[in-house]
Amino acid sequence: SSELTQDPAVSVALGQTVRITCQGDSLRNYYGTWYQQKPGQAPVLVMYGKNNRPSGIPDRFSGSSSGNTASLTITGAQAEDEADYYCNSRDSSGDPVAFGGGTKLTVL
Amino acid sequence: EVQLVESGGGLVKPGGSLRLSCAASGFTFSNAWMSWVRQAPGKGLEWVGRIKNKIDGGTTNYAAPVKGRFSISRDDSKNTVYLQMNSLKTEDTALYYCTAISPRAGTFDYWGQGTLVTVSS
Numbered sequence: 001s002s003e004l005t006q007d008p009a010v011s012v013a014l015g016q017t018v019r020i021t022c023q024g025d026s027l028r029n030y031y032g033t034w035y036q037q038k039p040g041q042a043p044v045l046v047m048y049g050k051n052n053r054p055s056g057i058p059d060r061f062s063g064s065s066s067g068n069t070a071s072l073t074i075t076g077a078q079a080e081d082e083a084d085y086y087c088n089s090r091d092s093s094g095d096p097v098a099f100g101g102g103t104k105l106t107v108l
Numbered sequence: 109e110v111q112l113v114e115s116g117g118g119l120v121k122p123g124g125s126l127r128l129s130c131a132a133s134g135f136t137f138s139n140a141w142m143s144w145v146r147q148a149p150g151k152g153l154e155w156v157g158r159i160k161n162k163i164d165g166g167t168t169n170y171a172a173p174v175k176g177r178f179s180i181s182r183d184d185s186k187n188t189v190y191l192q193m194n195s196l197k198t199e200d201t202a203l204y205y206c207t208a209i210s211p212r213a214g215t216f217d218y219w220g221q222g223t224l225v226t227v228s229s
Contacts (some may be wrong), residue, residue, distance in 0.1 A: 030214065033213075033214065033215050033216075035153070035216070037153075042205060042219040042220065042221055042222060043153065043205075043216070043219055044219070045215055045216060045217060048213050048214075048215045049213060052213075054217075086152060086153050088153075088215075088216075090214045093169055094211075094214065095143075095155070095158055095169050095214075096143075096155065096209070096214045096215065096216065097155045097171065098155070099152060099153040099154060099155065100152070101152050102152040102153070
């Protein structure tokens with residue numbers, strides 16, 4: 001199955017650490033990929049592979065994976081990190097077909 | 109600077125057709141795998157389909173909800189990718205994003221700003 005499950009909403013106090021998780025069978029075979037989407041904007045790639053950040057993504061973002069779960073951790077969350085976060089994974093075709101339902105991160 | 113600019117969205121009746129275009133610049137388009145991702149109002153992201161570059165065969169793959177109704181094509185001479193949408197349904201109403209894929213990483217590296225398709229009678 002290519003279904004990915006995320007918690008709908010997570011909150012974190014400013015400057016604290018938060019982990020956003022994503023579960024799915026495909027994550028046993030493929031690393032999860034993470035996208036950040038702010039209101040009215042297109043998604044932006046923030047994490048991919050084992051723990052890779054595209055250029056321009058702050059190093060407070062990190063990724064990990066275990067079993068059928070991928071995680072995105074923000075260490076020292078900032079107000080500008082408030083956004084929707086979507087995980088994504090490939091299926092057996094190799095295409096990145098599956099998105100999680102998204103997690104709305106609120107920074108308090 | 110990479111730019112993806114979608115156009116062609118609008119209001120269409122159920123059963124109708126629409127063709128979206130995505131003009132690319134700032135990278136070697138002919139080498140790129142391209143994809144469409146959509147987002148219904150207030151909802152999450154949904155992969156629509158993908159087209160490989162010609163070197164890799166130029167083949168397409170589609171999500172189950174659109175297979176047989178949508179088709180993706182490309183014109184490398186115009187640095188443009190298209191999404192032909194036929195037999196449109198109300199559930200196809202969404203913001204349609206054009207994306208450039210990194211095939212090795214399986215990531216949507218670049219996104220356009222999207223074009224809105226509304227299917228309503």
